[in-house]
Amino acid sequence: MNDAAAMSPESLSPEQAQEIRDRLDAVAGQAAEAAQRSGRTAEDVRIMLATKTQPVEKIRVAIEHGFTLIGENRVQELTGKADGLADLEHEAHLIGPLQRNKVNHTLRVDSCTCIESVDNLPLAEKLHNRLEVLDRSIDILVQVNTSREDSKFGAAPEAAAELIESLASFDRLRIRGLMTIGLPGEIDEVIRPSYADLRQLRDRLIGDGILPEDATELSMGMSADFALAIEEGATIVRIGSSVFGARPPASSPT
Template sequence: MGNSVEENLKMVRRQIALACERSGRNIADVQLLLATKTVPLDKLQMAVQAGERWFGENKAQELRDKYSLMQQSKEVEWHFIGHLQTNKVKDVVKAVTMIHSVDRLKLGQALHNQLVKEERTMDILVQINTSYEESKFGATPEMAAELVESLSRFETLQVKGLMTIGKLNATNNETRQCFRLLKQLSIQIKEKNIPRVAMEQLSMGMSGDFGIAIEEGATIVRVGTYVFGPRYVPDEYYWNENTEIND
């Protein structure tokens, strides 16, 4: 994307509106979440100036740095959208209003323990690996309902829906099937009437496929490169990522 952040945002907003029109949906039911992985602060501030308020970060260290630098923007709401390790829970919980990537019971337990200490609750989405790719995190579709039910037993966690990432290097139809499956799972889980489980949100769709995601029911689309341009990834970013403890 060679345009300014503001121009890119206008283009993305137009595409969201067109996808809603194609699928007969109300544009007010789709929330744009700006994915900020490796995005410098000046570009984030441009997005704030353009009226954006929802930001999603993939890395705990980046979230900590950006959150402290952007605290003057009181209206900004941070979400965590990357793989979360249990040893990073404390930092993340302090900064966000929702975690999109709860993919295992162990993480739910760690979140609960921290939230009990802070005497608060947290909205979460349960990540599902709808493409069955080994490179991705997330519960299998077959285990989705069981994981949601187990997480719902933690009174500090409010399960608001599901999250997925579309199949990598896929055809539009393959991507659509991933999103359609997530929607079907949300309907099945909602019918179980599990306490503290709402199934209100479907976080799916990124820069290359958010139009398809909206057509299949996404309520939150996570868009980064279409707004901010190609990611700049310094060498130390890979070092930090590769040396983190994986639980």
């Protein structure tokens, strides 16, 4: 377990724990309001705890408060925190890029129910083949680079249909929807299109019979813009700094 994950219970005061709970409640309220603006209910949106470099004790407070979905960017943290959270009912999604040589490590984590960052055929094939050996299946989201930034992972929107059609033969992978990372910034009119584009892409792919009808998940939006993402149809939003505060530095690379 890395240093960030090894925070001891004594290092989190009752006041700090309560602050996390209060922030979670505030986020949930904002998410519910945004869902209502989009013609949906709070139950239509899941709040994911973005726990990159966050210590286990902070994560435990949030899970015990009823926020049981966590998202990890790094396989090392996903595996390193697993023991410290094993006694709590929760599920984890891998939301960062997955290297093929880390597939086995990822699939060893029982709480990991979804890989949100599948964006290429070789990775999907590696996942499928390993799952065949394990005789199990896993949920996936296809990551799409709707912002078209060179620095971001994800299939190009125009390549998503071909990729998803290629995944059809991998019956160990259950496609649940799409994921994207929006444009950074503070101007709604700049950020909104990358989220609207993902929703429209999902609807088009379902309408064309390329995505399964139940593959409706849209994982998009973070602490700074989650309400906007919900307005555009997000079903999963990632909340980190607005609940936990600034991220501690990572102790080592994945």
